[in-house]
Amino acid sequence: MGRYDLALIGFGGVNRALAELISQRGERLADELGFALRVVAITDLRAGSLVDTDGIDLAPLLAAEPGELSFADLPGGSAETRNENVIREVAADIVVEATFTNPGDGEPALSHVRWALEAGKHVCTTNKGPVAVAGRELKELAERHGVSFEFEGSVLSGTPVLRTARRMFGGLEITGVQGIMNGTSNYVLGRLEEGVELPEAIAQAQELGYAEADPTADIEGHDVQLKAVILANEVLGADLRREDVVCEGISQITPRDAQDALGKGLRWKLVGSATRQADGTVTARVAPVALPAHHPLAGISGPGNAVSFHTDLLGTVTVSGPGAGRTETAYALLSDIIAIHQRHHAHDDTTPVRRALKEAPRG
């Protein structure tokens, strides 16, 4: 059975949840998927760095409180983050980038991804910054080095939106996408409908692990702005930048506004969209919209998200599911690793399904 050695860059909510999945269900996953996963390096701004090419014992790290974790005194550990050294030099197959999103220049995550691809390592990330700022360049860099750059979790966490569009919509013309793409703001809008004030609702979303390190990005729409860029570029083949997307958030909506709208059969939602215009160009925007109850996006509640694809042959197809959450987003990373395996080892007869297909009697 094959095995992938992982280097985790950033050890916050999402990468810890991935480590938990590996630690708790590694054997079951290996049986089902036909490959094992092992963590050989971890770096984090607060904890430092830890390298063990025989595989890090994850259980004691996961038992520690996140804020108290320090690698400094462990064998192979250091108080220094040493990102570049770890990413370039440690013998890992896949670099898993889950540090803060920086919407401006995508750094330092953009450099983390570049270093890994240049070193011939596959990358999966949940970080919107590098994808929105330099997605095209990074995909080309990955191609040149014969590796994969996967980022399903950058839009709608573990709910497969990008891969669905890429793999399932062949032969369709997609004319636009429209969605609720931020779990925090959707959760907050629901709390406002219940009469909870904005700061308290935001604090609850932070506690639940939905919000960005700086929740302003969630509330003012900047997070959705990045996701709209990624969708426009990935799904509609555009070349938009963040500045091209007009953006308005939900900070002006009060509990009273939300409750008044509800009384009229409307629900305030933060909607991101990208549309192909008659001249072929693509425009995108983010704005709060009071949707009527019958709209496909009106019933999406809590941290739930949904994206509607407008197509020529199928009409509107909507994919809905969780848009945020540590475990849900860790699943996006697992789905990226599976995609890497399928792309680079599609001819290995290692998975139970492939073995069964091969061994099944024909005719």
Ligand SMILES: NC(=O)c1ccc[n+]([C@@H]2O[C@H](COP(=O)([O-])OP(=O)(O)OC[C@H]3O[C@@H](n4cnc5c(N)ncnc54)[C@H](O)[C@@H]3O)[C@@H](O)[C@H]2O)c1
């Ligand atoms: N949590 C979610 O629901 C969710 C969903 C989709 C996407 N994302 C994205 O996934 C990424 C991780 O999210 P999270 O919830 O784990 O965030 P988090 O804030 O819990 O963790 C980020 C970690 O990265 C570390 N870090 C920051 N800068 C670093 C650096 N230069 N080098 C090494 N470590 C560094 C921090 O110390 C922190 O532990 C973010 O980019 C976020 O936007 C999160």
Ligand SMILES: N[C@@H](CCO)C(=O)O
């Ligand atoms: N903070 C983001 C995480 C997912 O990108 C959200 O609430 O949707």
